[in-house]
Amino acid sequence: MGSHRGVESADQVPGKGAHQPQSGSDCGGERDWQVLSAQDFYTGVADYMRRVDPSWDEENWRAQVADELRGLRAVMGEANGRSVLDCSCGSGGQAIPLAKLGWQVKAADIIAAYLDIARRRAKQEDVSIVFRRCDMRHLDRYFQASFDWVVSCMALDNITADEQIQQAVKGMFGALRPGGRCYIRLRDFDHIMDVKPRYDFKEERAVPQGRVIRLEDWAYESDTHVLNIYVFLREDERKTDWPWVTDVFSYRRRALRKAELEQFLRGAGFQEVEFLPQPSPWHPHEVVASKAT
Numbered sequence: 001m002g003s004h005r006g007v008e009s010a011d012q013v014p015g016k017g018a019h020q021p022q023s024g025s026d027c028g029g030e031r032d033w034q035v036l037s038a039q040d041f042y043t044g045v046a047d048y049m050r051r052v053d054p055s056w057d058e059e060n061w062r063a064q065v066a067d068e069l070r071g072l073r074a075v076m077g078e079a080n081g082r083s084v085l086d087c088s089c090g091s092g093g094q095a096i097p098l099a100k101l102g103w104q105v106k107a108a109d110i111i112a113a114y115l116d117i118a119r120r121r122a123k124q125e126d127v128s129i130v131f132r133r134c135d136m137r138h139l140d141r142y143f144q145a146s147f148d149w150v151v152s153c154m155a156l157d158n159i160t161a162d163e164q165i166q167q168a169v170k171g172m173f174g175a176l177r178p179g180g181r182c183y184i185r186l187r188d189f190d191h192i193m194d195v196k197p198r199y200d201f202k203e204e205r206a207v208p209q210g211r212v213i214r215l216e217d218w219a220y221e222s223d224t225h226v227l228n229i230y231v232f233l234r235e236d237e238r239k240t241d242w243p244w245v246t247d248v249f250s251y252r253r254r255a256l257r258k259a260e261l262e263q264f265l266r267g268a269g270f271q272e273v274e275f276l277p278q279p280s281p282w283h284p285h286e287v288v289a290s291k292a293t
């Protein structure tokens with residue numbers, strides 16, 4: 001990654017106080033890093049991982065495919081040639097496993113670079129998917145009532161204005177044929193807003209010339225909006241002193257509770273809304289909403 005927009009990068013030892021994202025992340029206090037757009041956040045994190053360790057993203061991808069094959073089949077059943085629109089496909093996390101399971105897949109995302117990665121991966125996996133760059137707030141412009149399922153994972157809370165969330169959910173409803181179903185997966189903000197976690201340890205990874213410790217932090221702006229902050233602490237063995245480099249990426253999310261999501265779904269016209277059993281509140285929650293026949 002040549003440059004990473006809006007990202008602080010500083011040489012320091014964690015805990016020695018040269019750069020402390022946590023102190024900066026308190027709402028109302030001084031912040032020494034920038035809140036990125038969701039688009040710049042995803043691009044920045046992906047670029048960082050690719051720069052620090054090219055195999056990192058690929059390993060995550062392999063693990064995700066294995067999980068999704070199991071999980072999506074459990075929720076959506078056998079494909080039997082049915083059609084699905086993934087309206088926030090990213091680099092293909094659900095779209096490609098669905099195609100491998102035999103679904104007729106169309107996949108959309110707002111970020112062109114993600115669609116390029118998804119196209120490359122689909123080719124590698126030898127599956128056929130129709131990709132389209134599209135903002136899920138404007139699905140009605142591209143997709144009419146024809147799909148058996150619409151899927152959106154880990155994305156709806158990237159839309160921070162309620163009327164736009166409602167617009168996106170209406171677009172999902174509109175893309176479904178009568179009797180079609182919508183599957184949405186999101187972080188559990190009922191739990192997050194209840195517990196208000198700070199500095200969750202996510203992973204420690206050996207990378208070329210050192211290691212990276214990845215933390216996730218949250219800053220609570222209001223009852224409805226939070227900043228999600230990824231902190232990467234990298235130890236670079238090539239450096240003799242102050243071998244630590246901190247990179248911070250942050251973006252704003254709508255702290256969308258389940259009851260609010262249900263309201264948006266019913267407001268769009270969905271007749272039945274079912275929240276699936278969750279293994280733990282730290283896991284994303286899943287909801288299936290059905291359009292009347």
Ligand SMILES: C[S@@+](CC[C@H](N)C(=O)[O-])C[C@H]1O[C@@H](n2cnc3c(N)ncnc32)[C@H](O)[C@@H]1O
Binds near residue numbers: 108109114134
């Ligand atoms: C956390 S990623 C999830 C990607 C994929 N669904 C997965 O779980 O692997 C969120 C995705 O939502 C996309 N996204 C955010 N806002 C969007 C919008 N308004 N329209 C379409 N895609 C959007 C982002 O570009 C990103 O690819």
